[in-house]
Amino acid sequence: MTSTEHPRLAVRSPADMLAAVPYLLGFHPADSVVAVALRGRRIIFAARADLPDPSADPVEPARHLARVIHRQGAEAATVIGYGPPDRVTPSVDAVRAALTGAGLDVLDALRVTDGRWWSYLCAEADCCPPEGRRYDPAASQVTATAVFAGQVALPDRAALVAQVSPVDGPSRAVLRAAAVRAEQRMTELVGQAPASDLLGGRALRSAGVAAVRAAQRRQRHGERLDDDEVAWLSLLLTHLPIRDHAWERTDGRDGDIALWTDVFRRAEPELIAAPGALLAFAAWRAGQGALAAVALERTLGLHPAYSLALLLDDLLRRGVPPSDLDGWPSVGMPGVVRPRRRRRRGR
Incomplete structure (x- = not known):
């Protein structure tokens, strides 16, 4: 829709x-x-x-x-x-x-x-x-x-589906190697966390917030993430507090759509759920329902139980307009909807 x-x-x-x-x-x-x-x-x-x-x-x-x-x-x-x-x-x-x-x-x-x-x-x-x-x-x-x-x-x-299809060929092998390095980096990060940081949760949160903000800053400057940055960000997004932080910072801006499309296409198949859902959310907010739909088709094809993707799929199928949920999400305080700041035109 x-x-x-x-x-x-x-x-x-x-x-x-x-x-x-x-x-x-x-x-x-x-x-x-x-x-x-x-x-x-x-x-x-x-x-x-x-x-x-x-x-x-x-x-x-x-x-x-x-x-x-x-x-x-x-x-x-x-x-x-x-x-x-x-x-x-x-x-x-x-x-x-x-x-x-x-x-x-x-x-x-x-x-x-x-x-x-x-x-x-x-x-x-x-x-x-x-x-x-x-x-x-x-x-x-x-x-x-x-x-x-x-x-x-x-x-x-089919041309729209191709816009969210995975990167393949020699580039996929390079991205797979970057994913291995990201896993090693995460193991080291959690292993070096102090005993008071249970399971390295605070260290992961800090690294995730930094990665999300750096990726969005790079996008605003017209710079593309390198393979290691994509692999690190997509791995961090498997942790829900980090995914939710990215979700709160995502709207229907062209930059949001471009960033999450790029990460979605380049991430390893087991890591596409979060960037796919974030792309679908950005596209839905922008009124690009068809793009949101093809992103969700690919996401749910590989991760059929991913709750955010299922929620967005339901909104699309029911034709819920973004204006009905303006201010969503606000995951920091349950039950609170924070109004989004209106962007001034021409800036």
């Missing part, structure tokens, strides 16, 4: 809406059903789901999509199905019915197949001919506006 906290895109026609969708999601959808939520004339949210298998009942997935859209405080929605008509039509019909049942107005329902679009709600041949209308997103003013604003639409979801 992807919320849209980006510069407004002026959508005046079905073709404009189709040009906007890839920038709302972050990639060009295929074999998908998309619901674009509006409040007044403003697009506030976009949610995508895979088309159900032909033998599957589309009703329950459609109801889930409608619940997610309704949770955003939307007043209306446009439904778009991408793919062959025999798969798109049942899904679009089910989503239309579910949205209407949730009290939302369905402004339009479209099908996109092989570069043409059809409307399920328009029967005017001059507007919506039986053969459909060809459209070219590249020629749309919406596309130009989105690109000028710095928004990106990847070719497909």
Whole structure:
């Protein structure tokens, strides 16, 4: 699910809406059903789901999509199905019915197949001919506006998955050697801790806080962590107090997303849970739900019981907007939510 906290895109026609969708999601959808939520004339949210298998009942997935859209405080929605008509039509019909049942107005329902679009709600041949209308997103003013604003639409979801895929090849062997050195370093750190520091907890906490802050400082200065720094940070993050310290210092800033993407891709598989969850949290805070989703897919694929990843996955699936949990987390004092400082624009 992807919320849209980006510069407004002026959508005046079905073709404009189709040009906007890839920038709302972050990639060009295929074999998908998309619901674009509006409040007044403003697009506030976009949610995508895979088309159900032909033998599957589309009703329950459609109801889930409608619940997610309704949770955003939307007043209306446009439904778009991408793919062959025999798969798109049942899904679009089910989503239309579910949205209407949730009290939302369905402004339009479209099908996109092989570069043409059809409307399920328009029967005017001059507007919506039986053969459909060809459209070219590249020629749309919406596309130009989105690109000028710095928004990106990847070719497909696989390209988004590739952005969080692990580093491999010769670099992986180098990173594995760095991980061994990090383990040796941690053994020495704990072994040298005073007897009063039970299991080296204070020493680990101090080292972890320093590593997190150094990594974020390096990121702010446009510097990439070296292999030993990635290995040391990812190992320290296996300790929950250190993970929580990093979590408290993570928001939806571009730098947060860049840092945790880099660590997530370069960390050893057994150490990706924390950086994967931190990346998902940063992406969710930034309104990049699709990026958060692929980060969580990889994380939970290897660490299915990691609680923070499970929590974030639940928030994404239910379409909970970041504004509902502004100030979260505040793990220092249980039950206390500390407001986040608003960043001044232009700084």
